[in-house]
Amino acid sequence: MNAIAIAQLLAQVLGIAQGIAQTQQAAASENRDVTDAELDAHRQALSQARDQVLADLAAGN
Amino acid sequence: MDPQVEAVPFYRSPVFLMIVTALLTRAAVALPILSQWVGLTSTTISTYSGAVILAVGGAFDWFALRARKNSKLQPLTLTQAKADAKNTGQSGFIEPRAACGLALIAFGLLTACATLFPTGAQTFNEKLDAAIQTDKGVYQIADTLYVAKIISKADTQNVVAQADNLTAALDVARSLHATDPTAGQSKLDTTVLAVNALLAYLNSRQPAGAPTK
Numbered sequence: 001m002n003a004i005a006i007a008q009l010l011a012q013v014l015g016i017a018q019g020i021a022q023t024q025q026a027a028a029s030e031n032r033d034v035t036d037a038e039l040d041a042h043r044q045a046l047s048q049a050r051d052q053v054l055a056d057l058a059a060g061n
Numbered sequence: 062m063d064p065q066v067e068a069v070p071f072y073r074s075p076v077f078l079m080i081v082t083a084l085l086t087r088a089a090v091a092l093p094i095l096s097q098w099v100g101l102t103s104t105t106i107s108t109y110s111g112a113v114i115l116a117v118g119g120a121f122d123w124f125a126l127r128a129r130k131n132s133k134l135q136p137l138t139l140t141q142a143k144a145d146a147k148n149t150g151q152s153g154f155i156e157p158r159a160a161c162g163l164a165l166i167a168f169g170l171l172t173a174c175a176t177l178f179p180t181g182a183q184t185f186n187e188k189l190d191a192a193i194q195t196d197k198g199v200y201q202i203a204d205t206l207y208v209a210k211i212i213s214k215a216d217t218q219n220v221v222a223q224a225d226n227l228t229a230a231l232d233v234a235r236s237l238h239a240t241d242p243t244a245g246q247s248k249l250d251t252t253v254l255a256v257n258a259l260l261a262y263l264n265s266r267q268p269a270g271a272p273t274k
Contacts (some may be wrong), residue, residue: 005205006210013202019194022149024108024188024191033186034184039190045194046197049198049204050224053201053203054221
């Protein structure tokens with residue numbers, strides 16, 4: 001495992017925690033629930049992450 | 062000094078910097094909780110649990126940071142000049158297994174933090190959002206591990222297949238919740254456990270190599 005891979009892994013794990021915290025904080029600050037639009041946006045980001053791993057698998061990286 | 066030991070300035074040690082980053086990130090993640098405490102808007106057990114987890118993780122990071130700072134294996138110096146003064150002139154990689162271990166500890170703690178932090182989620186949508194973002198992280202981490210040749214293509218494909226099933230389950234939970242909230246919540250709770258288990262599996266994978274420093 002090289003330093004770049006470790007840094008990427010850390011960034012991704014941090015991204016999970018920060019993404020969740022930011023969404024909840026935004027909702028809490030406006031005294032509302034997480035909206036369908038936010039769910040749709042994050043669902044779309046999930047699909048993009050899936051597309052990326054499939055692309056790397058297909059490319060044989 | 063051991064001839065295999067070479068000092069480096071602190072800013073050239075990824076492990077040291079990662080630990081600092083972990084500490085800073087925990088502080089950032091803890092801010093919403095501290096804000097809630099100050100505003101007295103939430104006193105739920107889950108919120109306190111999240112804070113305790115963060116505090117314990119932060120303590121681990123602090124001790125790891127102290128251990129690395131005080132390590133005799135590869136002393137850290139403030140400047141390159143001081144490092145040069147300490148070195149014997151021979152170079153080499155220093156304790157890659159130890160460095161790798163520290164990196165894995167930091168990675169594991171952060172993964173645990175990311176997995177457990179959604180305990181702060183209260184509503185169905187909050188929990189669903191946390192699960193979606195964690196599931197997205199599974200794809201991203203699997204991709205990174207695959208590209209870095211830490212896990213095989215077959216293993217990556219298997220993880221992706223499992224993540225696909227979990228994604229579908231999250232979609233089902235969302236649509237089900239619209240007509241039957243209880244069933245939707247149950248489906249979501251079950252899926253969250255599976256997503257966290259898949260993330261924990263990725264975290265458990267041992268690296269094929271070692272950090273350069």
